[in-house]
Amino acid sequence: MHYSDEEICTQLGESFSEHHGAVSPPVYQTSLFAFDSFEAFTEAQKRERENYVYTRGLNPTTEILEQKLALLERGGKCKCFSSGMGAISSIFLSLLQSGDHVLFVNNIYGPTIQLLDHLKRFYIDHSSVGNSLEEIEKAIKPTTKLIYVESPGTMLMKVVDLQQVAHIAQKHEIITAIDNTWSTPIFQKPLLHGFDLSVHSLTKYIGGHSDVVGGAVIGSEELIDTISKYGFQLNGAVLSPHDASLIIRGLRTLPIRLRQHQQHCLKVIDYLKGKEEITSIHHPSLHSGEEDVINKQMKGFSGLLSFELKDAGFEQVARFINHLSVFKIGVSWGGFESLVNAPVKKGNEKELNKQGLSPGLVRLSIGLEGADLLIQDLEQAFQALSREVEIQ
Numbered sequence: 001m002h003y004s005d006e007e008i009c010t011q012l013g014e015s016f017s018e019h020h021g022a023v024s025p026p027v028y029q030t031s032l033f034a035f036d037s038f039e040a041f042t043e044a045q046k047r048e049r050e051n052y053v054y055t056r057g058l059n060p061t062t063e064i065l066e067q068k069l070a071l072l073e074r075g076g077k078c079k080c081f082s083s084g085m086g087a088i089s090s091i092f093l094s095l096l097q098s099g100d101h102v103l104f105v106n107n108i109y110g111p112t113i114q115l116l117d118h119l120k121r122f123y124i125d126h127s128s129v130g131n132s133l134e135e136i137e138k139a140i141k142p143t144t145k146l147i148y149v150e151s152p153g154t155m156l157m158k159v160v161d162l163q164q165v166a167h168i169a170q171k172h173e174i175i176t177a178i179d180n181t182w183s184t185p186i187f188q189k190p191l192l193h194g195f196d197l198s199v200h201s202l203t204k205y206i207g208g209h210s211d212v213v214g215g216a217v218i219g220s221e222e223l224i225d226t227i228s229k230y231g232f233q234l235n236g237a238v239l240s241p242h243d244a245s246l247i248i249r250g251l252r253t254l255p256i257r258l259r260q261h262q263q264h265c266l267k268v269i270d271y272l273k274g275k276e277e278i279t280s281i282h283h284p285s286l287h288s289g290e291e292d293v294i295n296k297q298m299k300g301f302s303g304l305l306s307f308e309l310k311d312a313g314f315e316q317v318a319r320f321i322n323h324l325s326v327f328k329i330g331v332s333w334g335g336f337e338s339l340v341n342a343p344v345k346k347g348n349e350k351e352l353n354k355q356g357l358s359p360g361l362v363r364l365s366i367g368l369e370g371a372d373l374l375i376q377d378l379e380q381a382f383q384a385l386s387r388e389v390e391i392q
């Protein structure tokens with residue numbers, strides 16, 4: 001059962017004959033499915049997650065997307081959600097109970113930590129460590145139920161040795177989950193390295209067109225069934241069939257889009273390397289000492305990077321960002337459009353330092369406009385910034 005990613009993204013998981021040969025599957029924009037007899041209805045209801053009964057359960061359009069994502073990640077099953085956070089929260093709400101501890105590894109997406117801060121009121125505890133295997137093993141408690149990783153992270157793009165973390169977790173009978181949004185399954189398949197669950201914000205590269213919000217969790221049939229029952233059906237963060245069809249469309253071009261994001265991101269990085277206004281650039285392609293881990297688990301690099309403006313705080317970062325025009329100012333990333341963002345806000349510099357982030361940190365999502373145009377945009381912003389310094 002070895003399908004290429006390209007085949008999965010374009011054809012697999014779709015039953016053309018059931019849809020009159022339609023090459024693009026129809027959108028089953030329906031909340032419920034009606035039955036010929038009461039017997040058939042009650043029979044179907046017994047296993048609502050496997051039969052079309054209600055869209056807060058199973059929907060044929062969403063099911064196509066779920067089959068494709070499960071195949072791409074080499075997982076037994078996938079469940080889609082109405083947002084990445086819907087998917088992430090479903091993991092915690094389905095698999096944890098009071099008294100359990102969650103270990104976060106590497107820089108974790110802010111709202112994920114905030115959710116666990118909130119779950120403290122239900123006596124679910126958490127702590128965080130960096131990417132060192134020694135630290136990870138030391139931080140495990142008798143109550144640790146879940147190790148939750150981001151690799152690469154999405155601020156400093158640091159990587160974690162997935163195989164080793166999975167190995168440590170298996171020794172202690174702990175479930176492992178990874179937020180795989182940065183790489184997508186095209187560039188990284190964590191389940192092949194022993195992880196139990198891979199979670200995505202489909203809003204980023206997989207959707208790719210900045211017109212839909214969605215999420216997914218992939219893992220063994222058993223784990224996904226548990227998550228579907230509690231985190232999906234009862235929590236109710238259901239992906240709409242129309243949004244599922246938009247994400248299926250995004251998937252068609254995911255491999256070729258990622259190739260372009262990678263190629264053009266590496267060109268932008270080459271340009272940034274020559275700028276003396278910058279102290280460091282963060283992207284896994286540049287991480288010396290991590291090559292072995294990267295070669296083992298990653299097939300490529302996507303287009304999210306960050307760099308540090310020298311001696312900068314809120315004012316300088318704001319001036320630099322305001323001079324950009326092709327890069328749009330906004331949250332999110334992974335779409336066709338290039339974006340710029342920075343974690344600094346007025347007065348949070350100390351807080352950032354505590355998190356190990358420089359106040360001069362600027363994050364770029366390299367879109368599909370072409371590297372030359374993006375480099376031009378960055379160059380004129382650097383020039384405007386240095387003219388301002390001269391005038392002062």
Ligand SMILES: *Cc1c(COP(=O)(O)O)cnc(C)c1O
Pocket residue numbers: 083084085086109154179181182200201202203204213214215332
């Ligand atoms: C955006 C993002 C999420 C959350 O996804 P939503 O679709 O916005 O809910 C989770 N993890 C990472 C790394 C993200 O960038």
